[in-house]
Amino acid sequence: MKLYRPATILVGVLFVLIGGLTRLATPDQVYDEQNIKVVHGTIGEPLDYEGTGSTVKVTRIKFARSVLDSSDSDGKKPLETNGIYVAIEWDAIRGDRKPDLTNATLQADGGSVYQPVEGLSHSGLDFPDAGYAKTGTVVFEINPADMKGLTLELRPTMLFNVYNSDITVDLGIPTEAIAQQMVDGAVAQYIVEDAVTRVAS
Amino acid sequence: MESLDEVIDAMIADRVIHRHRRIWLLVIALVVVAVLVVLATGGWKEKKGRTVPTLTAPTTVTAGRFEYSFTKAEIVQTPKTEYDEAESKLKVYFDAKNVDTEEHESVSIDSQLMLFVPGHGEENVESDGASCHDDKIGWVLVYGLPPESCSMTFKVAPDFKADVVEIGVLQEHYESDNEALGANDKPYWHNEDAAAVVRLSPKVVIDAGENK
Numbered sequence: 001m002k003l004y005r006p007a008t009i010l011v012g013v014l015f016v017l018i019g020g021l022t023r024l025a026t027p028d029q030v031y032d033e034q035n036i037k038v039v040h041g042t043i044g045e046p047l048d049y050e051g052t053g054s055t056v057k058v059t060r061i062k063f064a065r066s067v068l069d070s071s072d073s074d075g076k077k078p079l080e081t082n083g084i085y086v087a088i089e090w091d092a093i094r095g096d097r098k099p100d101l102t103n104a105t106l107q108a109d110g111g112s113v114y115q116p117v118e119g120l121s122h123s124g125l126d127f128p129d130a131g132y133a134k135t136g137t138v139v140f141e142i143n144p145a146d147m148k149g150l151t152l153e154l155r156p157t158m159l160f161n162v163y164n165s166d167i168t169v170d171l172g173i174p175t176e177a178i179a180q181q182m183v184d185g186a187v188a189q190y191i192v193e194d195a196v197t198r199v200a201s
Numbered sequence: 202m203e204s205l206d207e208v209i210d211a212m213i214a215d216r217v218i219h220r221h222r223r224i225w226l227l228v229i230a231l232v233v234v235a236v237l238v239v240l241a242t243g244g245w246k247e248k249k250g251r252t253v254p255t256l257t258a259p260t261t262v263t264a265g266r267f268e269y270s271f272t273k274a275e276i277v278q279t280p281k282t283e284y285d286e287a288e289s290k291l292k293v294y295f296d297a298k299n300v301d302t303e304e305h306e307s308v309s310i311d312s313q314l315m316l317f318v319p320g321h322g323e324e325n326v327e328s329d330g331a332s333c334h335d336d337k338i339g340w341v342l343v344y345g346l347p348p349e350s351c352s353m354t355f356k357v358a359p360d361f362k363a364d365v366v367e368i369g370v371l372q373e374h375y376e377s378d379n380e381a382l383g384a385n386d387k388p389y390w391h392n393e394d395a396a397a398v399v400r401l402s403p404k405v406v407i408d409a410g411e412n413k
Contacts, residue, residue, distance in 0.1 A: 077335070079334070079335075079337075081346075082346050082347045082349075083343055083345075083346045110305070111305045112305040112306070112307075112343075112344055112345065113304060113305060113306035113307065114306075114307045114343060115306070115307040115308065115341045116341070117341060118309060118337060118338070118339040118340050118341050119334070119337035119338075119339075119340060140307075141307070141341065141343050141346070142343065143343055143344065143345035143346050145345060146305075146345060
């Protein structure tokens with residue numbers, strides 16, 4: 001029996017060609033991560049968590065030279081800084097499914113990534129139970145030299161790679177001059193109120 | 202019926218097998234004894250001395266994403282009270298600065314980044330964690346801001362006394378995991394190893410309990 005008939009070779013060549021064609025047909029990778037939808041917004045804009053019915057909104061940001069928990073006793077000294085504190089007041093409305101745990105960070109154009117301050121018990125960002133809404137504050141210590149383009153990023157931490165939203169909020173500091181104004185106008189002390197939960201209307 | 206040849210062959214084979222039997226047994230016994238001796242004397246591993254520099258405080262060490270300026274150390278003794286046993290801890294003071302030029306990310310000092318090295322063959326003591334900025338545990342150090350004064354505590358025996366203590370400083374490396382094994386090729390801070398050993402002379406301080 002003849003092992004390599006012309007038809008056998010033809011089928012082999014065809015397979016190779018089809019393999020090449022499918023590679024050509026795949027679209028260029030558009031996203032860094034295909035399971036993440038980046039939701040970008042500004043202060044005052046409720047931003048949707050895909051598929052959970054939950055939204056989160058930054059209501060106000062406030063720059064301060066020192067911060068203090070509202071429940072601290074009278075004698076307690078406020079937290080001072082060599083940089084500047086920025087308190088981000090947020091409002092979160094919870095849908096029927098809880099969004100994955102979010103990790104709040106601030107990013108600036110200069111490449112800095114800021115993490116929330118430790119040592120303030122009221123500072124944080126989380127979602128209430130279904131049907132409720134919550135307001136609270138998350139405080140960051142930042143470097144006044146790298147504030148331009150400050151953006152709040154709420155990135156879900158996932159155990160499995162499911163379709164999810166990455167929320168970014170532009171905090172409205174487009175230039176160095178505006179950043180300087182924010183620093184100059186910072187209040188001497190900011191009191192961090194405890195988060196308040198209410199029924200979502 | 203076997204032939205004479207076969208009988209002779211069998212005899213020769215028997216001799217050959219048994220001729221060196223005693224020598225073989227001796228050699229095997231010697232190998233076993235040698236292994237036991239090597240194990241008993243501490244293994245085959247080459248004993249190396251310290252391969253990182255030993256510095257004396259006050260000194261500055263740059264290790265991974267932090268720069269530490271060691272200042273002083275204290276042995277804080279808490280006397281026995283009605284409710285608590287006497288205890289002691291070693292407290293090391295330093296100024297820490299975030300020098301993460303790779304990611305520029307705010308980060309707190311991990312408790313695993315320093316070790317108390319008692320020496321004399323005793324095990325190294327892990328720290329209870331760092332606190333900075335007026336003793337705030339887990340304080341986040343911001344890249345680009347001036348150093349914060351921090352301290353790290355280590356549990357020691359209640360009657361611990363020392364003229365000089367040695368603190369091992371570990372450094373993390375900004376590198377990625379092995380891509381060939383299917384890991385993400387993005388580098389990150391991990392893989393800590395020894396960077397330096399700092400010698401400090403601790404002062405004994407008695408904590409009478411005002412802070413409790």
